[in-house]
Amino acid sequence: xxxxxxxxxxxxxxxxxxxxxxxxxxxxxxxxxxxxxxxxxxxxxxxxxxxxxxxxxxxxxxxxxxxxxxxxxxxxxxxxxxxxxxxxxxxxxxxxxxxxxxxxxxxxxxxxxxxxxxxxxxxxxxxxxxxxxxxxxxxxxxxxxxxxxxx
Amino acid sequence: xxxxxxxxxxxxxxxxxxxxxxxxxxxxxxxxxxxxxxxxxxxxxxxxxxxxxxxxxxxxxxxxxxxxxxxxxxxxxxxxxxxxxxxxxxxxxxxxxxxxxxxxxxxxxxxxxxxxxxxxxxxxxxxxxxxxxxxxxxxxxxxxxxxxxxxxxxxxxxxxxxxxxxxxxxxxxxxxxxxxxxxxxxxxxxxxxxxxxxxxxxxxxxxxxxxxxxxxxxxxxxxxxxxxxxxxxxxxxxxxxxxxxxxxxxxxxxxxxxxxxxxxxxxxxxxxxx
Ligand SMILES: Cc1cc2nc3c(=O)[nH]c(=O)nc-3n(C[C@H](O)[C@H](O)[C@H](O)COP(=O)(O)OP(=O)(O)OC[C@H]3O[C@@H](n4cnc5c(N)ncnc54)[C@H](O)[C@@H]3O)c2cc1C
Ligand code: FES
Ligand code: FES
Numbered sequence: 001x002x003x004x005x006x007x008x009x010x011x012x013x014x015x016x017x018x019x020x021x022x023x024x025x026x027x028x029x030x031x032x033x034x035x036x037x038x039x040x041x042x043x044x045x046x047x048x049x050x051x052x053x054x055x056x057x058x059x060x061x062x063x064x065x066x067x068x069x070x071x072x073x074x075x076x077x078x079x080x081x082x083x084x085x086x087x088x089x090x091x092x093x094x095x096x097x098x099x100x101x102x103x104x105x106x107x108x109x110x111x112x113x114x115x116x117x118x119x120x121x122x123x124x125x126x127x128x129x130x131x132x133x134x135x136x137x138x139x140x141x142x143x144x145x146x147x148x149x150x151x
Numbered sequence: 152x153x154x155x156x157x158x159x160x161x162x163x164x165x166x167x168x169x170x171x172x173x174x175x176x177x178x179x180x181x182x183x184x185x186x187x188x189x190x191x192x193x194x195x196x197x198x199x200x201x202x203x204x205x206x207x208x209x210x211x212x213x214x215x216x217x218x219x220x221x222x223x224x225x226x227x228x229x230x231x232x233x234x235x236x237x238x239x240x241x242x243x244x245x246x247x248x249x250x251x252x253x254x255x256x257x258x259x260x261x262x263x264x265x266x267x268x269x270x271x272x273x274x275x276x277x278x279x280x281x282x283x284x285x286x287x288x289x290x291x292x293x294x295x296x297x298x299x300x301x302x303x304x305x306x307x308x309x310x311x312x313x314x315x316x317x318x319x320x321x322x323x324x325x326x327x328x329x330x331x332x333x334x335x336x337x338x339x340x341x342x343x344x345x346x347x348x349x350x351x352x353x354x355x356x357x358x359x360x361x362x363x364x365x366x367x368x369x370x371x372x373x374x375x376x377x378x379x380x381x382x383x384x385x386x387x388x389x390x391x392x393x394x395x396x397x398x399x400x401x402x403x404x405x406x407x408x409x410x411x412x413x414x415x416x417x418x419x420x421x422x423x424x425x
Contacts, residue, residue, distance in 0.1 A: 001159060018159035018202070021193075040152050042190050043341070045256060054230075054259045060189050061260065064159050065182075065206060112255065129340035130254025 003067040007032070008076030016063050022056075023047045025063035026073055034074040034103050038132070045131030048104035048111075049073045055111035057130070074103035077110070086110050086148045095144030097135035105131050109145045118149055154192035161204040165290050165319055168205045173292055173315045175201040181317060182206065183226060183265035186257050187274075211264070211319055214238060220286075223321040225264025229276075230255070232263055242323045244331040244351055248279040251333065254341045264318045270303070270310040270367070275335065277304065278368035279349040280321060282360035288320035295319065304367035329353035332422035334415040335362070338402070345402045346411040348391075350419035355379050359419070364395035364412055371395075374416060384424060388417035 004013045007030060014029055026032045026049065035058060038046030042060040049058045050072040077084035086106050089095065096102040105128065112119065112127040119127060124145045125138070133141060158175075162168035172179050178200035182188060185206070191197040205211075211224040214235045221241050223232065232238060232249035239246050252258055252266070252275050266276040267287060280287075281300040288297055289312055303311045312318060331351040335344045347362030357378050359371040373393035377386065397408035 017156065019154045019156055019192075021153060024153070040193070042186070042257070045254070048256060051259075055256050056259050057256045059193075060186060062159070062182075062185065062189070064161075065185065065204065067161075108256065111259075115255075126340075127255060130256045 001064060003063055005063070005066050005068070006070040008072055014063075018062065018064050020063040021059055022049070022051075022061040022063050022066050022071070023058035025066070026058065026071065029063075032073050032075050036100055036103055038100065038104075038134075043132065044101070044104070045108055045128075046101055046104040048107040048131065050107060050111060053111070053114065055108045072107075074106060077106065084110070085151045086113075086145070089144040089148035089151065090141075093144040093147050094140045095137065096141075097133075097137045101131060101133040101135075105133070105141055109141075109148065112145070113149055119145075121146060124149075152193040154189070155195060155198040157192075157199055158201045159204065160201065161207060163207065165205075165208055165211060165317055168203050168208065169290060169292055169315060169317055171203045172317075175203070177314055179203055181268070183262045183268075184228065184260040185265075186253070186261040187265060187269045187271065205317070216241065217322070220322045220324045223263055223323065225268075225318045225320060226262050227264070229253075229258035229261045229263065229266075232276075233258060238323075241325040242283060244326065244333060244349060245276070245279055245283060245323055247331075248275045248333045248349060251275055251335050257341075263321055267303075267321065268310060268312060268318045270305075270308050272304070272307070272365055272368050273343045273363040274368075275333075275344065275347060275349075275362060278347060278360040278362040279333065280323060281368050281370055282349040282351065282358040283323050283326070284358060285324070286322045287318055288322065289313075289316045290319045291316040297322075301370060307366040326351060327353060329356075330423040330425060332419035334419045336411055336415060346397075346408050346415055348412070348415040348419045350416065350423050352378070352420065352423040357420075357423075359391075359416060361391070361395055361412055361416075364392065364397045364408060366396070366398075369395045371416065374420075378420070384420040385417055388413050388420060391416035 038044035180199040373390040
């Protein structure tokens with residue numbers, strides 16, 4: 001089927017099978033491999049992207065459901081080579097170890113701050129409950145998000 | 152993991168969705184938020200031949216004060232239920248329970264109608280709306296009908312909905328200041344409840360329903376009758392599992408679930424009695 005999706009500000013017209021998952025669409029059709037697949041079972045959040053500005057797990061959304069909508073992936077966060085404040089905060093606060101969960105964490109965290117610009121530490125922890133870090137670097141991840149909120 | 156191949160059609164209205172599902176027969180399914188259906192399809196536990204996407208039927212996404220009840224469109228997402236000022240005022244138990252569904256990403260996609268139509272006894276909103284005495288509205292090829300929550304759940308993932316009927320609205324009576332509590336016992340953040348309890352109390356009246364204590368959400372009527380008859384909270388809570396028939400699974404044995412139900416119903420009633 002034909003879909004048209006705006007990804008990171010660029011309109012794409014594509015022909016996909018209806019069963020194509022959004023995560024496979026961005027990774028394999030568009031070549032945007034920053035979005036990771038961790039669990040593939042809706043649990044880990046590594047595949048989080050923004051659909052119309054809100055974090056969703058792209059392994060649990062059909063590309064067809066994003067037809068006519070706007071998607072932002074981790075590649076769309078920096079502007080003109082300058083990192084998004086959330087990416088900057090992760091770098092400054094050692095919010096990543098192996099980095100596998102990081103794209104999803106950044107997408108979930110920016111979505112969280114949009115809904116709650118000044119969260120408490122507890123609200124950050126609860127707000128990121130859909131994202132797992134196998135390196136268990138949660139402490140610095142939370143620190144990074146609080147630092148980004150304070151910016 | 153990818154689902155088995157299917158045909159995808161998108162409906163612009165409830166009437167169009169019902170006509171599309173009728174045209175495609177038994178193998179077709181509605182797709183709302185997809186957060187129960189797509190995981191099942193990826194595991195090939197479900198393989199519908201046609202998906203009728205109702206996710207864009209935006210006129211079924213609303214929360215309205217309708218006098219004695221609040222009317223909620225079936226396509227209203229969990230996040231919008233959680234944040235609704237109208238629900239926080241008139242049915243705070245439901246808004247609160249919605250905030251415990253999965254995680255924010257799940258709540259950005261999943262809908263209250265999908266959760267109820269899916270009729271999973273482990274889900275939070277079927278039991279919560281059952282405790283609140285909700286009525287569901289279903290639309291089919293021959294018009295609409297109302298189904299009491301108490302008549303809706305027929306068995307594991309089985310509801311009173313016919314294959315060509317769409318759930319369109321959930322009607323929740325106003326709580327009128329009743330005390331309430333939502334208890335969800337799980338081991339990890341984001342998980343389904345091992346056992347959950349939704350409860351409210353107002354003067355002699357009460358409603359208590361259990362999550363994951365049988366093949367359907369369970370209305371704990373013995374607890375409510377005991378309270379109405381003047382029993383103490385701790386005595387009434389001993390009857391928590393009287394209507395339940397919990398399963399053994401990886402997370403908990405039957406005995407443990409019965410124990411949890413009693414403890415959680417006591418806690419819920421204590422909180423709702425404050
Ligand atoms: C990681 C994860 C964690 C979760 N945790 C929880 C949790 O803790 N508690 C909880 O309660 N739920 C949880 N869920 C499930 C979530 O709440 C789902 O969103 C919800 O159960 C289904 O809603 P949906 O809109 O996504 O429905 P879909 O998946 O689109 O549909 C589910 C079923 O209902 C049918 N259907 C959908 N809408 C209608 C309608 N209007 N009329 C008739 N039939 C319809 C579909 O055909 C399908 O069979 C979780 C899901 C995930 C992925
Ligand atoms: S890969 Fe999507 S949630 Fe883990
Ligand atoms: S940094 Fe390794 S998984 Fe989170």
